[in-house]
Amino acid sequence: MTHRTPLPSRICPACDGFASVAVTSGGRDPRGHLRTLTAHCPTCQGTGTVPARRVREGAGA
Numbered sequence: 395m396t397h398r399t400p401l402p403s404r405i406c407p408a409c410d411g412f413a414s415v416a417v418t419s420g421g422r423d424p425r426g427h428l429r430t431l432t433a434h435c436p437t438c439q440g441t442g443t444v445p446a447r448r449v450r451e452g453a454g455a
């Protein structure tokens with residue numbers, strides 16, 4: 395009873411698909427805009443998905 399997932403890629407387990415997030419640093423720039431830092435997930439490098447093979451390797455341990 396093997397459950398196989400035919401999808402070529404899967405949602406990144408590290409960021410749950412939210413590969414890029416804007417983080418407010420609490421300040422505003424001189425023009426009054428919120429200062430935000432964009433952080434990309436290092437696991438999927440901002441794509442939100444990882445190859446299924448890579449997930450298998452990570453989950454095998």
Ligand SMILES: [Zn+2]
Nearest residue numbers: 406409435438
């Ligand atoms: Zn990710």
